[in-house]
Amino acid sequence: MDEFITVQCPFCAQDFSVELDVTGGRDQVFIVDCEVCCRPVECHLQFDEAGACMHEISTDA
Numbered sequence: 209m210d211e212f213i214t215v216q217c218p219f220c221a222q223d224f225s226v227e228l229d230v231t232g233g234r235d236q237v238f239i240v241d242c243e244v245c246c247r248p249v250e251c252h253l254q255f256d257e258a259g260a261c262m263h264e265i266s267t268d269a
């Protein structure tokens with residue numbers, strides 16, 4: 209099952225989708241390239257006990 213979240217790019221403020229790796233653990237940090245401006249966005253994911261995903265976006269600076 210694929211799951212996606214929508215994140216807002218901190219550089220260009222556009223929304224884009226990020227595919228979740230639901231088997232990757234409760235806490236995940238990875239870099240995705242913005243689909244709009246192609247800059248690297250650091251994405252922090254945290255899954256709670258119900259499986260809901262919280263996410264936080266920052267720049268890799």
Ligand SMILES: [Zn+2]
Nearest residue numbers: 217220242245
């Ligand atoms: Zn962007």
